[in-house]
Amino acid sequence: MNDDFSSDASIIDRKNYINDADWSKLQEFIQDKNPPFLVLSREKAISNYKLLESLSNWAKIYYAVKACPNEEILKEFIALWSYFDIASIYELDRVLSLWATSDRLSYWNTIKKEKDIKYAYDKWVRMFATDSFEDLEKIARVAPKTKVYFRLLTPAFWADRPLSRKFGCEIPLAYELALKAKELWLIPYWISFHVWSQQNDLYAWDVALSKAKELFDQLKESWITLQMLNLWWGLPSHYIKKTETISNYLDTIKWFIECHFKDEKMDLIMEPGRSLVWDIGVIVSEISLVSKKSTQEDEIRWVYLDLWKFSWLIETLDESIKYPIYTEVTGELSPVILAWPTCDSADILYENYKYLLPENLKSWDLVYIFSTWAYTQSYSAIEFNWFPPLKIFVI
């Protein structure tokens, strides 16, 4: 037995992720389907959106399309009057084709070609994120008089998926960008930050809000009053690790805002992606093979599922997201290495973190991976080993 796993975390209680009624519905639906595939629940997407809306009536919801661009689900959010946060002209075209309107869009990506800014401007997008002079000048040239927002860098502590310094800039640069924006006849309109994905510590918002307030104050002294604050998102979704309820998180964040911004009137927006919808998807996979590498009795088993990391579950890179993996096979549990059948030897799901699975598990048994809506469909590769892309059903 290997001791570098926490046994309590790797035994999954199915009811923490899907209730009995939805489970029965899923079982009925998958009966005549060939794994592997992803099943999305339309109802759950709608109810999650409504719940967030009711808990955060003090902020507008900009759904971050990148988390999962499934058109069926996007249509529901459009019908619910959501705003959208887009990352590329391709996302722009797709949401417009579904009858979203440009006045409800924000082009958050700070790395843009000039022709893409022009393309978005011509389609009536009027809000652009920025974090550099070169980008700001591009916006001024081809998207005149639009609203711009400045993305601040925040420290990466405590996040389960700590990201990089790829986006954002330090306060002194943001300050100079705002002055420059005014000079270029753009409208310095808001501040944005990202506390990193799967952020477990609410203190991260405290730090980020304090930075935002510092920039706000400096600009106010230079006669520029920013009018909007983008809280981004980053709230942790429930994978193996248990998280707080959304309402707990929101209450605390709202309190931080009041502490920092007191009587300043700011419009507030948030851009949830993952945490709005993490629990509406279940991947159904069939075991391809269970094997060992030697004749030694006590050697660890390799369990190979029938899907692959670089398209389906890219967030298992470095084992950063630990998905709840469930099977209805029962029996004595022991640790396994979980991998996929592609020829890529790096295509292993979990090797350091050991999941516990029944010893009598074998080929053909079904395995369910919960919380697999975000960042799965869109990463799907077109043809590695010519395995087809992720199959998706919306029920």
Next chain:
Amino acid sequence: MNDDFSSDASIIDRKNYINDADWSKLQEFIQDKNPPFLVLSREKAISNYKLLESLSNWAKIYYAVKACPNEEILKEFIALWSYFDIASIYELDRVLSLWATSDRLSYWNTIKKEKDIKYAYDKWVRMFATDSFEDLEKIARVAPKTKVYFRLLTPAFWADRPLSRKFGCEIPLAYELALKAKELWLIPYWISFHVWSQQNDLYAWDVALSKAKELFDQLKESWITLQMLNLWWGLPSHYIKKTETISNYLDTIKWFIECHFKDEKMDLIMEPGRSLVWDIGVIVSEISLVSKKSTQEDEIRWVYLDLWKFSWLIETLDESIKYPIYTEVTGELSPVILAWPTCDSADILYENYKYLLPENLKSWDLVYIFSTWAYTQSYSAIEFNWFPPLKIFVI
């Protein structure tokens, strides 16, 4: 200035990767095209294949389709009478549709569903790799009396892309599998190993061949004479690091075989993927943005290209493959961080290893990434941020 880079390696001499005639041809071809895209040279693919064939007339060439499944290039290899190494039933269907014949195929993947083995058997595939009892029993059930080969585990030293223990088994298990195969009326036919990708040290073949010989001898004592030896491949391709010529590598490997197998008559095969074709592809990319994160003069620049890691250049994960990156812009050089414009903050090409690029580089400038044929097209994601998949031209 950051000192954790080796300046000599990051200044690219274009002529080491593409000669003047091919360069002119490329320049002419790309004039009316919008970056980013990948250009493949059909002529170079053909001449590489012919060169390898002439240098290794003592072994059959099984081209590893997974490295790049481009149909135009596959057709050329089929016309040249290549054998093929397939990883999935999808690869099987694709090469058959291009008029490859099943007797020239080997199904090397040791992780297979039973129905996939049956599918391949029904299409006349008669050679299967294995490394576990469960897989062997599946083969015996649905692909009776076929030839099987045993994949050995080899140590991972010295490879630029050291892979995992996902495939292969130890000698005692391979031995038992061969006995079992005979019992199940299968034909224990050959031994296979993989010395890992981008293997720089030829000693790895020495070690692997010694293991293969040990298994060969043990089985001979049990009245099983294996008849074929699969050298797999793993020879390093020329990225930033200079490599030896293929003929140098082949001479040494042949000498190792003679040392270990002496007078034993074994058919030899090899399964080149990357190293057969690494130099036939060039990615042409346009710079999206050059920026800094603060107002400090000496801070490192971020150079954002217009393509993205998780579909185009997945082998830059952990910066393991360092592609030659070239621009015709000249000027004083300084280190940069190279990244892409998707919203994924992990989508950075090189941050630890610093490339040197001209200080006057800016948006719209073109950048060429050489040696980008292998493991690019097939990993391309269908729609992350809805960026379209890799565009490919064959000239």
